[in-house]
Amino acid sequence: xxxxxxxxxxxxxxxxxxxxxxxxxxxxxxxxxxxxxxxxxxxxxxxxxxxxxxxxxxxxxxxxxxxxxxxxxxxxxxxxxxxxxxxxxxxxxxxxxxxxxxxxxxxxxxxxxxxxxxxxxxxxxxxxxxxxxxxxxxxxxxxxxxxxxxxxxxxxxxxxxxx
Numbered sequence: 759x760x761x762x763x764x765x766x767x768x769x770x771x772x773x774x775x776x777x778x779x780x781x782x783x784x785x786x787x788x789x790x791x792x793x794x795x796x797x798x799x800x801x802x803x804x805x806x807x808x809x810x811x812x813x814x815x816x817x818x819x820x821x822x823x824x825x826x827x828x829x830x831x832x833x834x835x836x837x838x839x840x841x842x843x844x845x846x847x848x849x850x851x852x853x854x855x856x857x858x859x860x861x862x863x864x865x866x867x868x869x870x871x872x873x874x875x876x877x878x879x880x881x882x883x884x885x886x887x888x889x890x891x892x893x894x895x896x897x898x899x900x901x902x903x904x905x906x907x908x909x910x911x912x913x914x915x916x917x918x919x920x921x
Contacts, residue, residue: 778840781872789913790868793879793906795887797861800900810855814893820853823863823889827851830885831867831878841877844869849878851886863887864909874914880906 767779799807806812812819828849835843848868855861865882867875887903894901911918 776840778842779873781842784872784914786870786872787913788868788870789873789875789911790866791874791876791879791911792864792866792909793876793883794865794909795863795883795906796904797863797887797890798902798904799859799861799894800898801859802898802900803894804858806894806897807855807858812894816893819890819893820861822893823853823886824851826889827863827865827882827886831865831882834878834881837881838877842871842873844871844873844875844878846875846878849882851882853886853890861887861890863890874911876908876911879911880908 769775769777803812806814811821816822828851830837831849831851832846835841846867846869848866850866852864853861854864863883863886865879865886867878867882869875869878884903884906887906891901891903907920908918909920
């Protein structure tokens with residue numbers, strides 16, 4: 759059984775310097791990616807959770823995190839040096855509270871383009887998680903952001919689905 763040889767794509771073959779991937783020869787296809795992040799809140803945060811959200815003087819933590827995640831996905835190419843600037847057709851951030859203190863964040867990104875939207879989905883989920891941390895850190899620094907990961911992607915050369 760032969761395995762495909764994989765190489766890093768963001769390295770210029772001639773100079774070995776970092777390089778943006780040339781996607782000019784690729785076909786435009788519909789691309790979709792979903793990323794997930796988890797935020798574990800400490801026990802002392804339980805008293806601040808009401809109706810599945812955390813209300814602060816700054817406003818709703820989860821509603822603010824949703825907006826931040828969308829904004830983060832839209833600005834991915836400004837944050838990650840070799841990402842292409844994409845015209846996103848959709849960014850959706852969902853936040854669900856599990857077991858009272860475990861926050862699940864899912865970010866879906868979609869576009870029609872020549873390169874995938876995995877980084878946009880991952881950035882959106884990460885920025886939403888960081889926003890939960892930022893808005894809650896006055897109550898406790900024992901907040902843990904964990905398991906930021908790609909859950910699925912479709913379109914382009916290959917699809918991916920995390921088991």
